[in-house]
Amino acid sequence: MxxxxxxxxxxxxxxxxxxxxxxxxxxxxxxxxxxxxxxPLASKVLARAARLATDGGFLSGVVSTLGAWALGLLLTVAVAVPAGFVLGTLPRVETALRPVLEFLRPIPSLALVPLALALFSDKFDMKVTLIVYASCWPVLMNTLYGLKDVDPLAKETLRSFGFGPLAVLWRVSLPSTAPFVATGVRLASAIALIVAISTELLAGGSSGSGIGVFLIEAGGSSDAMEYIIATAIWAGVIGMVSNSLFVLAERRIFRWHTARTEVV
Missing domain, CATH: 1.20.890 (cAMP-dependent Protein Kinase, Chain A)
Structure with a gap:
């Protein structure tokens, strides 16, 4: 209530x-x-945004951007979560790779757009690759922090009953780390959307289709500013809806964690 x-x-x-x-x-x-x-007047921008909802070119761009966003986010989870568990459970491996991670993490993904354009002939693959690169960090780091937050007493209790490392990982570490992973995925979803649209803008029309490409094409019209702001509004709405869905999923799946950490 x-x-x-x-x-x-x-x-x-x-x-x-x-x-x-x-x-x-x-x-x-x-x-x-x-x-x-x-x-432009706010009323004109909202009217333009409403018309974009039935614009075939814009809707096609939204589908393309969301396709790259979803695939990039899926690959991010598939790569970053196992990597986080490996680094979190093998301290020596984390110590050896930590300098490399700290070197790569601050590099902006958008700074790699020229390199990605040279390496990838398929622009959709280029977008997905940059999305994965940028989105991996919050998922990876949250997984590491989640593993460090696991109650050591719970792990020692299972070990005292004869459970092996894999059993301890499955029964204690994974459930305790799952809320942190979910938070990392939610943060990564916003990053993935930003990178997808930004990549389309920076790569120009050569990036195929997407919201950013639609913005470039609309920039040559007489009412370009209305298009730009209206499209930005839709991008914000998409990001807000996706974040809200992730928050709702977190609250329902991890009710025990929310009840423990949420201050009413």
Missing amino acids: IGRRLLNSRLLCGALGAAGLFCVLEATGRIGLISPIAF
Whole structure:
């Protein structure tokens, strides 16, 4: 009951905040504080966003971007989670590879776009590769931190009853680390969407199709600013919806963890 009240209050506050921002932007345009040429009226932008929902070219771009996003996120989980468990359970391996990880982690994925363009002939593969590179880090690090947070007493108790390392990993480490992995995947989903659209923009029309390519093509129209802002709104909506779905899944699957950590 309390959770539903909090959710309803957050939704109400969010809706009021969005409505307030819309009113402010509309008012500043109407009274001339902001030139409609530099920044279109909020009402026109929303109308354009509504029309984009039935625009075949835009919808095709959304499907392409989400396809790369989903595949990249799936590959991220398949690569980063096992790697995190290996590094987390084998301290010497982690110590040996930690300098390499710390060297690679700060490198922006978008800085690798020119290299990726030279290496990949298929632009979809290029997007997916950059998504995996950028998204692996939060999943990998959260998996490592989750393993370090496992109760050592629980592991020692299982070992005292004769359970081997694999049994301890399966019965204790994996369930305890799962909420951390889920949080890492949720953070990676936002990164994956950002990288997908940014890669399409930086690679230009050569990247095939996607939201970023649609933005480039729409930039040559007479009402380009309306298209750009409306498309950005849809990108934000997609990111918000995906994050909300991940949060909902986390709350339902890991209720015990939420009840332990959430402050009401």
